[in-house]
Amino acid sequence: MNYINVSNTLGAFQTLTTSSPTCFVRVTAPFENRGIREVLNRLAVVYCKIDKPPDPAGPQEDVLKGSVDNGIVIHMAKEPQIRDGFIAEMGNAFAVKRTYGLPPGSPPNLVWIQIGRGYPFKGDDGSSGE
Numbered sequence: 001m002n003y004i005n006v007s008n009t010l011g012a013f014q015t016l017t018t019s020s021p022t023c024f025v026r027v028t029a030p031f032e033n034r035g036i037r038e039v040l041n042r043l044a045v046v047y048c049k050i051d052k053p054p055d056p057a058g059p060q061e062d063v064l065k066g067s068v069d070n071g072i073v074i075h076m077a078k079e080p081q082i083r084d085g086f087i088a089e090m091g092n093a094f095a096v097k098r099t100y101g102l103p104p105g106s107p108p109n110l111v112w113i114q115i116g117r118g119y120p121f122k123g124d125d126g127s128s129g130e
Contacts, residue, residue, distance in 0.1 A: 001039055005093040005121065009040065012089030013047040016111060023048040024107045028063050029115035036115055051110060067116035071095035075102055075112040086111070095122050 001009070016023040025044040029037035041050055067073055074090060076083060078100045090096050090113075102110055 001036070001093075001121075006039075006043065008089055008092040010043050010046065012086050012093075013044050015085040015089055016083065016109075017047050018085070022109060024051040024110045025049070026051040026110060026112045027115070028112070030060055030063055030067075030117050032117065033115045033120065036120065040113060040115075048111075051107060051112075063114075064116065066099070067114050068095075068097050069116050070118035070120060071097060071116055072120050073097045073099060073114040073116070075099045075114065076110065077102065083111075091122065093122060094120050 013023075013025070016025075025041075025048045027037045027040045027044065027050075044050060066075075072090070072094045074087060074096060076086075076098075087096060087098050102112065106112075
């Protein structure tokens with residue numbers, strides 16, 4: 001991740017605290033993108049609590065179910081609408097798809113960022129070396 005992507009992503013997490021004083025973030029990724037998952041977790045913890053992700057040693061099929069290649073899926077409740085700012089900010093750095101479905105029993109205010117296979121950054125296929 002370059003500085004601009006880090007700055008945009010940090011700003012995105014800050015927008016979550018506008019809608020709720022407590023936000024929970026879960027970041028999942030296939031093994032090949034675990035480095036991106038770790039960076040997102042470290043940025044998210046500045047403003048939000050990190051929800052315990054599924055066991056990374058678990059089957060990759062569980063982590064990838066519903067994901068998209070070369071992008072991220074953001075799963076979160078439809079309300080409050082202020083969360084649209086989070087989607088817009090994340091879209092500055094990543095190729096984003098949004099869904100409103102969350103796993104049963106999810107904590108309130110959960111935002112699940114599901115990284116798929118491939119290179120999830122917007123407008124970049126990773127071949128430039130940045």
